[in-house]
Amino acid sequence: MIRISLLDAYPTAPEHVARYSLDNYAAFLQSPIYRAAFLRSLRFATITTLLSLLLTYPLAYHIALKVPLERRAGRLLLLIAPFWTSEIVRIFAIILLLANRGAINMVLRRAGLIATPLPLLYNAFSVSFGMLYTMLLSMLLPLYAALDRLPRSLLDAGSDLGAGPWQRFLHLTLPLTAGGIVSGCVLVFLLSLGVFAEPMLLGGADTTLFAMTIGGMFADSAGRWPLGAAFSLILLLTALALSLALIALVRRRSAGLVA
């Protein structure tokens, strides 16, 4: 991939002499259009990560700490079972849900709450919805694992010392599950940054994400593979850098807590 990203053409025609340069990387820096798609991807990935954390943490907390032990496996199974279905099938189910003549609009129209369909599909909302739905499991399982490992005795001790529920959550539960939060966030962020099917099937004209731009260079264009390779590496390195930065930040804060 690195070698292809430095070429001026690939696959090379028999009579062509390959030339190496950084032109493909320069094309990214020089073109505001490609940078816009890149920044859009970062935005979607960040929002998806934060929203999935906010939505999934209470769910994981409930299952790990409130549901009796003998019923936890069943609850988890109920949440995991839909993910046994192919991602593409689940995305098409979302289309049926959000379309103008889909389930949501049909119910609202029949209830007399709307006269014309709500524009729920082929926009930022549907892409975010789709990404959130497909990433939920990637956030849920690390959070559940971290919460499950939480020593109950610490929470009991906190309660005995007069800490209220919110104080116990903020000063005990949250810091002690930081590892799970970071794992979940990194996983969801990395997956979201490279997501392809959701924007392709659920997105509209203004929700082109960077992975689609890269995909187009390999699938839909002739002779732009080196550009696609360069863009892929830019995406990969950015994702790794941001993930490592997040891990380092949380580690530093956790070390401060321990000290």
Next chain:
Amino acid sequence: MDQPIVAARRQITRRALLRAAGAASLVAPLLPRAGHAAATGVVKVTAYDGFIPPAFKKQFEADTGIEVQVRLVDSQAPELNLLVAERPHPLSDICTVTSNRIHQFVEAAVIEPLDLKRLPSWGRIDPLYTEAAWNSVNGARMGVPLVVGTEVLVYNTEKVVPPPDSWGAMFDARFKHKTAYVIEDFLMCTMLYQGADGTFASYIDKPEAASRAVDAARDTLIHNKSQVLKYYEDGSELQQLLIGEEVYLAQAYAGSLTKLILAGQPIRFVIPREGSLGFVYNFSVVKGAPNRDNAYRFLDALLVYPGIGPELSRSAGYTSTFIGAEAGLSEPEKAAFVLTPDQLKHIHFLSYEGQAISSKLIDRAVQEVQAA
């Protein structure tokens, strides 16, 4: 005392059974299938959906014993990239090439000139297509023309009143977020709308003029992005968008709409007054095809199959290139599949030379419109 003998008999019986089962599983694939001649190989065809009528495929396999394996594609650029990636050992014997892409496929060295001596029924196809300039490279023919497609402006007859007659309707503020198109194709239609040469024929020695025209169309599409609900890729996607009334107007290929029209949907299409682009779908022989002989047997059988013209129209949804194909269609089918002489007057075909300029410029512009 008899137990060891019984045990030995049981072991022998089990061993024999396992041997027989193993031998049977080795022999089974070699047994001829019922109703077919002994298999004499395969022919692998990369084709669009509907381009091989099911009745023809069944007849060909029964007559020759050659299995037809179909790899479906729905767009030229991915197909070209697949063939380039497989070069020089392609996984296909025959591929589908549109008249406006033949140049790219030739430059990429993935198709070879046809050996017309092996296609004695070549004359069954209208010379308008077999002798066309886009099908000739250094005097050799590159593809067997099958069907003629054209870009059209499709609209919902209940939502778009009065009926549109210009590509400009796609930029009408009344239809904000209610349009859809394939960027690559609509880029060239926009060039026609803006008075530029969407066929690139007049830009052959003027690359800067070509670049300016493409950039102007690209900028128009970027500026009017709010008009678009979705950039679609596949005809079936557009069908769902139209049926669900997600979009009211779209640039489309006529073939993807004919089935909706015949089913009674409130959908019609026009060829705008600025003109539209036409393309002919061809079967070409892949360079280095692993089953080259079978490929020619397939193509020759296709040319002589009785009623292949109307069959192709029905399965692919486009006008057939076969002489006299219209006679086999019903009146509703003719209205849906056949281009009238008046419509044909407004259709422009990309020349072979024009493609050399257009492909690089258009591909870059498509990426930019999509990413903006």
